[in-house]
Amino acid sequence: xxxxxxxxxxxxxxxxxxxxxxxxxxxxxxxxxxxxxxxxxxxxxxxxxxxxxxxxxxxxxxxxxxxxxxxxxxxxxxxxxxxxxxxxxxxxxxxxxxxxxxxxx
Numbered sequence: 553x554x555x556x557x558x559x560x561x562x563x564x565x566x567x568x569x570x571x572x573x574x575x576x577x578x579x580x581x582x583x584x585x586x587x588x589x590x591x592x593x594x595x596x597x598x599x600x601x602x603x604x605x606x607x608x609x610x611x612x613x614x615x616x617x618x619x620x621x622x623x624x625x626x627x628x629x630x631x632x633x634x635x636x637x638x639x640x641x642x643x644x645x646x647x648x649x650x651x652x653x654x655x656x657x
Contacts, residue, residue, distance in 0.1 A: 565609070566591075566632035567599070586629065592637030599625040 566572065572588035582603040590597050601609075601618060608617040615630045624635035633641070 590634035591632035597634040
């Protein structure tokens with residue numbers, strides 16, 4: 553786990569870069585919506601993260617702590633690649649197939 557923490561500290565998460573902006577909403581649930589350009593397509597993409605999950609992520613937990621997000625949204629939060637960008641990079645492997653391989657579906 554230490555190596556993972558060091559890697560994230562060096563690389564950072566896409567949602568924490570200057571490429572993304574965020575808005576905060578307080579109701580009905582406290583959430584943060586991060587918006588930035590996909591690093592592959594350049595198109596704007598947004599993910600909404602519940603505050604308690606963002607807290608866990610910021611405390612050093614792995615990206616999988618974002619349980620309310622699907623694989624595509626987690627990928628964007630982590631690397632800046634949107635589901636559309638993912639499909640351009642890996643045209644024969646869709647996010648839903650990746651989730652099956654990871655035992656998520």
